[in-house]
Amino acid sequence: MKKRIGSYPRVRIEGGGRAVVSQAGSVLLVETVRKAGLDTAISAALTPWRKARAVHDPGKILLDVALAVALGGDCLADVGMLRAEPAVFGAVASDPTVSRLIDSLAASGERALRAIRSARVEVRQRVWRLAGGKAPDAGGSVTVDLDGVLVVAHSDKEDAAPTWKRTYGHHPLMGFVDHGPGGTGEPVAALLRPGNAGSNTAADHITATRLALAQLPAKYRRGRQTLIRTDSAGGTHDFVAWLTRRGRWLSYSVGMVITDAIHQHVLQVPASAWTAAVEADGEIRDGAWVTELTGDVLDGWPMGMRLIVRKERPHPGAQLRLTDADGMRLTCFATNTSGRPIAELELRHRLRARAEDRIRAARATGLRNLPLHRTAQNRIWLEIVQIALDLLAWMPMLALTGTARLWEPRRLRLRLFTTAGQFVTTGRRRILRLAGHWPWTSHITAALERLALLPNPG
Numbered sequence: 143m144k145k146r147i148g149s150y151p152r153v154r155i156e157g158g159g160r161a162v163v164s165q166a167g168s169v170l171l172v173e174t175v176r177k178a179g180l181d182t183a184i185s186a187a188l189t190p191w192r193k194a195r196a197v198h199d200p201g202k203i204l205l206d207v208a209l210a211v212a213l214g215g216d217c218l219a220d221v222g223m224l225r226a227e228p229a230v231f232g233a234v235a236s237d238p239t240v241s242r243l244i245d246s247l248a249a250s251g252e253r254a255l256r257a258i259r260s261a262r263v264e265v266r267q268r269v270w271r272l273a274g275g276k277a278p279d280a281g282g283s284v285t286v287d288l289d290g291v292l293v294v295a296h297s298d299k300e301d302a303a304p305t306w307k308r309t310y311g312h313h314p315l316m317g318f319v320d321h322g323p324g325g326t327g328e329p330v331a332a333l334l335r336p337g338n339a340g341s342n343t344a345a346d347h348i349t350a351t352r353l354a355l356a357q358l359p360a361k362y363r364r365g366r367q368t369l370i371r372t373d374s375a376g377g378t379h380d381f382v383a384w385l386t387r388r389g390r391w392l393s394y395s396v397g398m399v400i401t402d403a404i405h406q407h408v409l410q411v412p413a414s415a416w417t418a419a420v421e422a423d424g425e426i427r428d429g430a431w432v433t434e435l436t437g438d439v440l441d442g443w444p445m446g447m448r449l450i451v452r453k454e455r456p457h458p459g460a461q462l463r464l465t466d467a468d469g470m471r472l473t474c475f476a477t478n479t480s481g482r483p484i485a486e487l488e489l490r491h492r493l494r495a496r497a498e499d500r501i502r503a504a505r506a507t508g509l510r511n512l513p514l515h516r517t518a519q520n521r522i523w524l525e526i527v528q529i530a531l532d533l534l535a536w537m538p539m540l541a542l543t544g545t546a547r548l549w550e551p552r553r554l555r556l557r558l559f560t561t562a563g564q565f566v567t568t569g570r571r572r573i574l575r576l577a578g579h580w581p582w583t584s585h586i587t588a589a590l591e592r593l594a595l596l597p598n599p600g
Contacts, residue, residue: 143211163227166563166576167586168213170593172230174537177272179599180265180529181205187261191246191254198235203243204258206234208529211508214555218244218513228564229572258525259389262532263357266328267544269536270359272596276539278321278328279359283367285320286330286354287497288376291504293512300517303337312512313339314524315346317354317501320371320493321535324420325547327500327536332355332524334517343379347372351385366393366479373397373492377476379442386444386478395491398449398474400465408451408472419452420485422493429455434490446478450489481482499550507551540596541589557582 177180185201194198209231210221218240225234235243247254270277278284295302295311302311331353333346340346351370355363362368370376370385374397385392398404409431419430435449453470456462465472475532476493508527512520534554538547549557562577576583 161565162525163230163563163565163574165213165223165227165338165559165561166230166574167561168209168516168557169230169574169591170537170541170558170586171212171533173590173593174540175205175209176532176591177270177382177593177596177598178265180261180533182599183261183265184258184529187257188247188254188383190257190359191243191250196234198239199297200243200247201261202232203240204247204526205529207240208526208533211526212530212551213559214507214551216508216513218512230574234509244514244519244522245520248516251518255521255525258522259353259356259462262529264355266532267359268284268599269540276325278319278325279362284358284362285369285371286317286351286358287327287494287500288315288317288321288331288350288354288370288372289349289497289501290315290375291501291509292337293509295337296511297515299512299515301334301336305337305580308340309337311337312520313337313341314509315339315350316501316504317350318497319358320496321539325539326503326535326550327496327501328391329504329528330354334512334521334524341375341379344378344384347376347378347381348384364390364392366391369393369395369479371395371491371497373593382447382473382476386446392475393474393479395477395479395487395494397491398476400472400474403439404435404449404451404474405472407437407439408433408453411435411451415479415481416453416497417485419449419454420489422489427454432484434484443476444478447476447478448480448484448487449474449476450484450488450491503534503550504531507534537589541592542585543588546585558586561586 181201184205185199188200188204206221206224207218210224213223215223219237221234221240224231270279291308291314292305292309293312293314294309304310305313313335315333315335316329318327319330321327331350333350333353335346370392376396377398382394382396385394412573416431416433419427419432421427430452432450432452435451440447440449450472451472453472456471462469477487504527507530512523514520514523534551538549561580561583563574566573566575576586
């Protein structure tokens with residue numbers, strides 16, 4: 143009789159391990175906080191909310207929650223996994239203390255939000271200087287993508303409402319700085335809205351853009367070097383006019399709805415007026431062409447606006463729409479950028495799809511649901527989520543190289559942050575030793591060495 147062999151080895155489990163560290167790879171985030179000066183900036187910004195004889199600093203409390211979210215937490219109580227590792231994260235406040243701070247900040251309304259945002263923009267400018275050629279403004283321009291995201295509510299929360307997708311919850315409008323093909327992206331705006339908020343509400347897009355511009359260095363808050371990209375929700379007269387108003391002069395690339403007037407103009411475009419679309423590597427995009435519309439179709443829109451249409455063979459099985467023509471799928475966008483080929487401008491607008499990656503990362507980083515009941519509390523939660531996403535963008539930008547810079551939060555957690563470690567004492571020094579057999583330990587140690595070479599803040 144043969145002895146049956148199990149698929150996995152059996153091990154004996156005991157709960158008395160000492161000097162063992164869970165989430166040891168999270169030292170990457172802790173060191174990023176230190177080098178960026180985020181801890182001191184948040185602490186200074188939230189000084190007015192520190193009570194007399196308080197043990198825990200409000201800035202440290204808020205930052206601990208953000209670190210917990212960056213590590214995969216989705217509620218305030220998940221800060222407990224930091225509290226379990228004081229050797230890495232220091233003293234962490236209790237759950238009631240955390241809840242009281244969130245309530246206090248929520249009660250302060252815009253004053254607290256402005257304090258948090260001021261700290262973030264201060265640190266962002268420092269991080270971009272440290273990043274140098276890897277910073278999103280290394281080319282002298284910045285691209286901000288605006289997009290809405292539906293957040294489902296599983297209970298009756300304040301301002302939750304039915305959404306256009308027949309779900310129930312909220313419809314925040316978010317903005318992300320695009321890091322380009324060699325990086326990820328970082329959030330610069332999060333406008334909390336009810337679930338039934340309109341997708342193409344110009345006032346909301348203007349507010350979100352104001353929030354985004356306030357997070358950028360001063361030289362990018364106006365001028366053509368800042369590009370605002372949106373889908374067709376941003377293609378409204380009021381929003382486009384606001385972007386190009388005197389004294390602002392922002393560049394834009396906004397999607398447009400194929401109206402009947404645009405459709406009729408497309409039908410009249412001769413075959414010779416269509417130009418082949420291109421891919422990011424410069425190769426011709428198979429089955430796709432672009433053209434620019436002129437004439438009365440631009441009546442009523444701001445001066446300098448260009449209307450560019452793309453036609454493309456639909457994917458197999460895709461159903462054509464009434465606005466399509468000759469078996470081709472039509473899409474349209476508007477821009478005020480001149481002096482560049484329309485195929486290049488169409489490629490630039492198509493790269494707005496990277497915003498979908500940013501939203502996927504946000505959903506995996508605290509935006510799967512809004513855990514608090516009141517809207518004022520969830521506005522603070524959105525700021526916490528943005529701090530977590532900032533850290534998950536800044537750490538790879540400052541410390542990782544190659545394809546690792548493109549890893550999304552879930553992969554960073556799986557490969558880097560969950561690495562096991564052990565504290566050892568030698569020569570009166572405490573050293574955190576990471577698992578030598580872990581395939582990505584070398585990534586962590588090399589990243590920590592790069593962070594150590596950066597100058598300290600102050």
